[in-house]
Amino acid sequence: MLPLDDLLVLDFSTLLPGPLASLFLSEVGARVIKIERPGGEDMRGFPPRFGETAAPFAVLNRGKESVELDLKAPDALARLTPLIAKADILIEQFRPGVMERLGFGHEALKAINPRLIYCSISGYGQHGPRAQEAGHDINYQALGGLLGQSLKRGEPPPLPPPLVADIAGGTMPAVLNILLALRQRDRTGQGCHLDIAMADAMPTFAWYGLAQGQVTGSFPDGGEGLLTGASPRYGLYATADGWFLAVGAIEPKFWQAFCEGIGLDERLRDDRRDPEATRAGVAAIIASESAAYWRALVEPLDCCCTVVRTLEEAVSDPQMSARGLLDAQVEEPGGRRLVSTPLPLAPVFREQAAGLRKVAASGADTRKILGEA
Numbered sequence: 001m002l003p004l005d006d007l008l009v010l011d012f013s014t015l016l017p018g019p020l021a022s023l024f025l026s027e028v029g030a031r032v033i034k035i036e037r038p039g040g041e042d043m044r045g046f047p048p049r050f051g052e053t054a055a056p057f058a059v060l061n062r063g064k065e066s067v068e069l070d071l072k073a074p075d076a077l078a079r080l081t082p083l084i085a086k087a088d089i090l091i092e093q094f095r096p097g098v099m100e101r102l103g104f105g106h107e108a109l110k111a112i113n114p115r116l117i118y119c120s121i122s123g124y125g126q127h128g129p130r131a132q133e134a135g136h137d138i139n140y141q142a143l144g145g146l147l148g149q150s151l152k153r154g155e156p157p158p159l160p161p162p163l164v165a166d167i168a169g170g171t172m173p174a175v176l177n178i179l180l181a182l183r184q185r186d187r188t189g190q191g192c193h194l195d196i197a198m199a200d201a202m203p204t205f206a207w208y209g210l211a212q213g214q215v216t217g218s219f220p221d222g223g224e225g226l227l228t229g230a231s232p233r234y235g236l237y238a239t240a241d242g243w244f245l246a247v248g249a250i251e252p253k254f255w256q257a258f259c260e261g262i263g264l265d266e267r268l269r270d271d272r273r274d275p276e277a278t279r280a281g282v283a284a285i286i287a288s289e290s291a292a293y294w295r296a297l298v299e300p301l302d303c304c305c306t307v308v309r310t311l312e313e314a315v316s317d318p319q320m321s322a323r324g325l326l327d328a329q330v331e332e333p334g335g336r337r338l339v340s341t342p343l344p345l346a347p348v349f350r351e352q353a354a355g356l357r358k359v360a361a362s363g364a365d366t367r368k369i370l371g372e373a
Contacts, residue, residue, distance in 0.1 A: 008031050059341045233248075
């Protein structure tokens with residue numbers, strides 16, 4: 001028995017945040033029906049192709065059913081009303097106001113089903129001066145102060161980690177708040193409207209700097225925080241072959257083990273005296289040998305230092321296999337299979353999820369489901 005196996009989810013969303021949220025719900029038992037425009041949602045056309053569908057679409061949408069419907073059609077709401085009446089959760093990801101204009105806004109659907117948990121995921125939320133602005137992951141990080149924490153004035157800017165806002169600001173808060181809303185509904189019998197803004201989560205990542213700025217009156221500039229570049233104990237160091245060693249030896253015992261392991265000059269080990277001199281000393285040593293050399297020497301020291309892995313190397317790491325992260329597979333309509341998106345579900349739930357599930361062709365279930373409805 002899976003924890004959500006008695007729930008029905010209608011997923012109107014596209015691309016990443018919403019579909020990944022409904023994948024979480026599906027993997028723990030919920031029945032998820034994707035409502036797609038005629039021809040299917042945009043990600044079905046993303047490269048690379050995977051048999052009769054697209055690989056990015058397949059790994060986000062295994063196990064879901066698909067209904068094609070033109071939401072602008074005069075009878076669209078009428079055709080979906082029976083489904084809406086029995087649904088537990090609805091996920092949508094349009095710009096604020098679009099669902100209302102289509103006749104599928106929260107108030108309209110609440111009148112059909114007061115128990116419906118209606119989750120809206122957008123860049124800046126359903127209200128506020130930026131509500132109607134377009135944006136992508138990098139924009140939400142930029143406006144939320146997160147991106148600025150790692151930038152140093154006058155230095156080449158690094159690209160931020162990809163899709164932090166989409167997943168940590170969209171998907172994860174959506175799943176969390178949906179589960180909270182289900183618990184609230186258990187008590188009140190009523191659904192609610194969840195307004196999830198991807199940009200809202202960005203200041204959460206800057207929690208330390210926010211606390212510091214309020215107490216000291218000086219908010220840290222880019223690169224001035226312990227974890228954003230101020231300390232030689234935490235950062236990336238280039239190796240002789242152009243790759244990188246990730247150093248996170250913050251605590252004294254880890255720092256001491258690291259310094260001893262690489263043979264750092266004793267005079268540079270107290271990094272409080274001259275952090276930049278210490279950083280330069282570490283950088284010179286790490287740059288003298290290859291990534292493979294440091295992997296063999298430093299990683300066994302257990303000092304929070306790791307050679308950066310490529311994605312290909314990461315998926316072959318025995319830790320991933322041991323945790324069962326690559327056990328879920330998806331099969332496209334033509335019969336080809338690949339590993340689905342790894343989800344950080346606890347093993348007690350991950351182990352119950354089906355190992356192989358299919359991805360539906362666009363609209364494959366329209367007649368069956370709308371006929372059922």
